[in-house]
Amino acid sequence: MPPIPELEKIRIAQILDAGLIAITSKGAASTTMDDVCRIAGLSKGGLVHYYKTKRDLFTAVFKEYFKRIFERSAETMAQFDDALDQILSYDWLYDKEDPLVTTGYPLILDFMSLSAHDEEYRLIMEEWINNWVMLLSAALEKGIEQGTFKQMDVNEVAKSISAIYQGIATRWYIGRNTHTRQWAINTYRRGIMGILSPFMA
Amino acid sequence: MPPIPELEKIRIAQILDAGLIAITSKGAASTTMDDVCRIAGLSKGGLVHYYKTKRDLFTAVFKEYFKRIFERSAETMAQFDDALDQILSYDWLYDKEDPLVTTGYPLILDFMSLSAHDEEYRLIMEEWINNWVMLLSAALEKGIEQGTFKQMDVNEVAKSISAIYQGIATRWYIGRNTHTRQWAINTYRRGIMGILSPFMA
DNA sequence: GTTTCTACCGACTGATGAGTCGGAACAAAA
């Protein structure tokens, strides 16, 4: 019988944090279960008690990261009233100082690579994309109500907007020597305004 | 002493093809040297004779693939006279039937993930991006001469255009269930026109 | 007190795969 009832939650948090640290620093491919044990301060057996396989663990870690990114997106968007401001509120994606962003990008790249060869991972990725798209869709709907935008297929447009954000983020991260924060922000603003231009009221 | 002088070239081509097949089908992470041997129809020793380490081999395979993509880009652009047509000539990136594209995307995703944790790979990636950017820059310059575009920092604009192409490609590939070819083409056209809009003469 | 269940430990196993190495076949050079 469990010594403390909240113990499980504490351990899960410990393990997911450790997994996040390990994967973002070494990469998913070279992160071992022992790495995660060590960082979490648990033994092999302790870790396995909560996640039977490496795959279980990785899946949970990826979901946890996506959850954090999603929460950040929702919070930042909620700070604005105007729908267009909400849609263009993603400057934080290109902030080197932000640990969620900079340390997290390698994890997203790892995950995309895994998704290319693993259907289960790909579905998780699709779900994440879909959540993001829904967030943007809601803002577009709001903009239509507010009279900022004309009628449109909000889902298709939201997919375009999120794809542009993500593409620029990838490029900004990989090509860090030649791609500045200002370049990224200019690019996304112009790109997204291009997407929205047929629908500006 | 070499039996046939062209033998080396033949073997290299054999090995790079095999590497491409292996990596695109199984993923870089789970491709083994033995896989490449088998596909190339060579023994371990034979493979090692040409590429001492797995890293050497992979680097060569990635460069070969980037070369092919670059050639395709240059050829396709060259079919158009008008600069804007050249810049918007990348429909082929979103063609499921094209083996260079569909089978190659997993390889690019793998390589981006490797680049996140490996400086040598990252530099190769940067170089590839730069080649692509130069191709687009040349078209932009041409457009300025032709009077299609106003003066601009062609390099910055070219970086934006290529980032949009790549972002949409990634999304189109990963989110294949929900992202159509037509969506990809519409998105890139509007996005890129948004990038170019301040510079249309 | 005894049993039972959870939480955790860490040594061990078994598989996998990169890189090694001695050698064979063969061609050209000496």
Next chain:
DNA sequence: TTTTGTTCCGACTCATCAGTCGGTAGAAAC
């Protein structure tokens, strides 16, 4: 003919690591 260098072979070594398993500590149940 002998020697030397190239190309290629495939069995072997050795490190790594996911997952296993027998065991312990301690709390609750009986």
